[in-house]
Amino acid sequence: MRSDEYPEGLESLERELALLKRFYALWKAGMLYPGDHPMWRHACRQFLEAFTRLQGSRSGEFVLRIVGDEFYLEDTLLVRESILYYSLLQDLKKAGIGGVAVSPSVGPTDLAALVSAVREGEVLRASEDPDAFLRERNIHGIRLEKPGEWKEERGRGGDRTRLTEEYRNAVAVMGEISRQVEEGRRIRVDKARRVVSSLLERIKENRTAVLGLTSLKSHDDYTCYHSINVLILSLSLGTLLSLDRPALVALGMGALLHDLGKITVPREILQKKGPLTEGEWSIIRSHPVKGADILLAQPGIHPLSVAVAMEHHAHYDMGGYPKIRGKERPSLFSRIVEMADVYDAMTTTRPYQRARTPEQALRILLKDSGFVFDPALAPMFVAMMGIYPAGTLVRLSDGRWGVVSEGAVVEPRYPVVKVIADENGPLTRPFLLDLGGDVARERGLEVAEVLLPEEAGVDLEGFLDQEAP
């Protein structure tokens, strides 16, 4: 990826990720070798040198946290690193550690003492004071957090009812903006930005729960729901790419407003069931340029957001529309939004098409990567959604039905499912079942089939609203 595509700030995150890589190398060396071994000394020196260099561009601690099976660097979710450095994550979890904060005053003996305590199987007990644990072992320059401590402090991640309220508010704002465009008025850019910011916060708190909302579809209000879904999918992928906040907001604004040009296309053409005439096609193909014109007329829209409206059908190989001269690839944000746009459109029933299951849609993204979609981004998108994205309606191998509640990163074939019905019909008290858990695995329970909610007659919105007991 080219650095000129990003606003400032990304570079420092790249350096922190490089530091995390060194920390992982140090950890691995420490788990294998004693504190005076040359391999350990080398890994330790490399980490400390990188840490000192980093102090030039920022100050304070290097903070690595664990929530569930995922690493966070400060509050940035690291999906790739959560997989790559899974053994470090497991070591820390086993030792009862939910977060490690290393300060610039740390020395090789402090790091060696921490790693050797974990190597020897010592555990920070839930009742124990982390500072006392460190003091007893004469470890300075390091702070430990307990599992769940950070999440609890942040507090609001699991509140699905609040999330669905925010989603509906976002749909309402989008409806308002569409009317403003129809009437040729200025759009409320400030309101759009607030929608982007608040969904971004929710995604940082609990990406899986927010992604689950994208299974909400509407026949009557397709454009609004679709825009919010594209926003959520794009921002989620943006956070995986560790883009910084200004970049994410620019990406989000582009994603939310990418299709405003469609408002200029007559509804009969958009909803036509039969084949389109060449004239009708050319009207449809004009919507990216019209959308970019609408955004250019608004004050305070980032040029990269305008580029998204212009390029969201351009394709990775520039074989889409409109034809843009002198550019080898669409901008990064446009490549993200095109994928989110197509995924959400494919998984929604439209007058001219039956919805595909999430699984089928993800296969198509992979199949068309390198042509329509960015070959680096498509596998990341698939990994982000999991085989069974949250909100997928499934039939289990024992005949019960459920809605996928959380995508499992480590074992995507075995998600957590909210069981909603059995052979006697809907359950009065749906319950969560972890297909990766011991009980389910012993019984050989797995997903037997993915179902489309409308064909199965299930109102997913009702189930997503419901708090799990």
Ligand SMILES: [Fe+2]
């Ligand atoms: Fe479009």
